[in-house]
Amino acid sequence: MPEVVEISIPVTPSMDRIQGSLASAMESCLKELGHHKFLGLEFDLTVSNNLFRDFGRSVQRQLDKRWHLVSRKTKQITRDLSTLRRLAFCVLRYDGPTFLQYLEMLRATEGVNSIWLFLDEAHLIFDEAKRRVYRVVAPDVKVGATSAAPHKVVPVLEQPGKWAHLKQVLEEVQRDRRQMLGEDGAGCSQSLSQSQGGEDPLPILVLTQEKLVGAQLEAMLRVGGLAIMKEAFNQYLEWREVSA
Structure with a gap:
């Protein structure tokens, strides 16, 4: 019989603080939305409910009935709740540089109208998202120096925890499969996508929600997590340079 194993992957301390801040921002927006009793919202305005995609749609449908009575601020709060919900999922899906770039794009495009960005x-x-990607190191001050040296940006390159767990799971699957086929399990350290004879005749399927x-x-x-993080960091720096 097929066996289903669910693995709970702990988040890093920075990701945990980002999630906590996102939840607090959601709570602030929901409290503001709850002050308008005349809107007649027929469900609990809680952070846990807002994490479901249907919640935002339900709020929008109910507000449509009284859209002419809804203030501009309230309309923006409903949009902010959708943005915060999307960020709560992005911090789990994306690597540090990609998530930080997405945050800064939001600030550039929605900063004028957004309410949550001023909380x-x-x-x-933003501070925790930056700490996951880089840190700024002050230069050593030398006695008699005529000019101060510039600060140095040092990459942090925090890898998503799910990467290591995925590699471990795939290695376990290959090892168990070789044992089932009567092999001795040698060669488990080879490429996860190839066997000794070239392409693996029994490939392992990994499903994701996004192509990216x-x-x-x-x-x-194929190349390792560190190489991917370096590439993502360089792409972030290039984007910052172009956007400046």
């Missing part, structure tokens, strides 16, 4: 939680989210994540996982298994 204290937004500053915490799937392509990144494929590259990670």
Whole structure:
């Protein structure tokens, strides 16, 4: 009989703080939305409910009935709730540089109208997102120096925890499969996508929700997580230079 194994992967401390700040920002927006009793929203305005995609659609449908009575601020809050929900999923799916780039794109495109970006939680989210990607190191001050040396940007390159777990699971699957086929399990350290004779006759299927994540996982298994993080960091720097 097929066996289904569910693995719970812990998040890094920075990701945990980002998720906590996102939840606090959602709570602030939901409290503001709950002050308008005349809207007649027929469900609980809670953070856990907002994490479901249908919640945002339900809010929008109910507000459509009284759209002419809804203030501009309230309309923006409903949009912000959708943005915060999307960020809560992105922080789990994307690597650090990609998530930080997405955050900065949001600030550039929605900063004028957005309400959540002016909350204290937004500053915490951006600070933690940056700590996952790089840190700024002050130069050593030498006695008698006539000019101060520039600060140095040092990449952090925090790898998503799911990458190591995925590699471990795939190695276990290959090892168990070789044992079932009567092999001695040698060669488990070979490429996860190839066997001794070339392409694996029994490939392992990995499903992802987005093509971007799937392509990144494929590259990670081929060249390693550190190489992928360096490439993502360089792409982020190039984007910053072009956007400046």
